[in-house]
Amino acid sequence: MQIISFLQFHFYITIVAIAVIGLIVGSFLNVVIVRYPTLLAARWRRECQEYLNLPVEPKPKFNLATPRSQCPRCKKTLKIRHNLPLISYLTLRGRCAYCHEKISPLYPIVELLCAILSVAIVIRYQISWQALAGLLLTWVLIVLFFIDLKTQLLPDAITLPTLWFGLSLSLFYMFVSPYQAIFGAILGYGLLWITAAFYQLIRKKEGMGRGDFKMVSMLGAWFGPGIVLNVLLLSVFLGLITSFMLLALKKISVKQPIPFGPFIAVAGWISLLSGPVLIHKLISYL
Known part of the structure; x- marks a missing residue:
């Protein structure tokens, strides 16, 4: 409690500290975004190979913790000074320190986004347990946003534990009551399941992945x-606007699917920041 009181008194120092923590966490989120889909795909291949009695490929030589980051092109391990969140990217002018290959802008974008959103959550909830929970959900939504954007996957290993964590928080009435959390989780999954079933009945093909169901159910458990x-x-509106823009710019074709998870993540984070108030206002303008 003394620590919380100190942080509340020195709020501006806290904001700077949260921004730094956000950059550091963002650096780790980059590792998850890049490595976890590869680890997941490798595990699925091994499971299929075992089921079909085929030679099983070895496990990847990396995980989310080790080894240290390396350049995708020259494969040289980056030193600590080359891997400082955002700072290294700026000082190296977006290039590898060894082979001078361009580094993906995804890394600084995720780090900066994580810092900005983390600061916004702390400003919204001040120094509280709600702020801590909000930070955790924010970081999860960032990971889901970029993984789905890159791979069209919303891993159960991320959405389901976050769903259960939201249900657990309701025991302390963190955001909603246990009854509201349970009903929200059921409603979130059920609405998308009914919508997808109706779409499949009409179009004779799947229009939405079950990962989207679980992600909305996860948000229902929280809020x-x-x-x-x-x-x-809101997520459907954002998805339609984005689709029309990409079609107009000829970045996608009419039949090309786009991931829905990023739009759910944006709508979910807006809900976290403002509750239903801002979303109601946004929808009222549509």
Whole structure:
């Protein structure tokens, strides 16, 4: 409690500290975004090979903790001074320190985004347990946003534990009551399941992955049923606007699917920041 009181008194120092922590966490989120889909695909291949009695490929020589980051091109391990969040990218002018190959802008984008969103959460909730929970959800949403954007996957190993964590928080009435959390989780999954089933009945093909169901269910567990429909409406609106823009710019074709998870993540984070108020206002303007 003394630590919380100190942080509340020195709030501006806390904001700077949260920004730095956000950059550091963002650096780790980059590792998860890049490595976890590869680890997941390798595990699926091994499971299929075992089932078919085929030679099983060896496990990858990396995980989320080791080895240290390396250049994708020259494979040289980066030193600590080459891997400082955001700073190294700027000082190296976006290039590898060894082979001078361009580094993906994804890394500084994730780090900076993580820092900005983390600061926004702390400003919104001040120094509280809600702020800590909000930071954790923010970081999860960033990971889901970029993994789905790159691979069209929303891993159960991320969405389901976060769903259960949201249900657990409801025992302490962190954001909603246990009843609201349970009903929100059921409603979030059920609405998308019914929508997808109806779409498949009409179009004779799947239009949405079950990972999207679980992600909305996850948000329902955190914020209750009152926010689920608003999240869906806002994410659908964002998805339609983005699709029309990409079609107009000829970046995608009419039949090319786009991931829905990033739009759910954006709508979910807006819900975290403002509750139903901002979403209601946004929807009222549509």
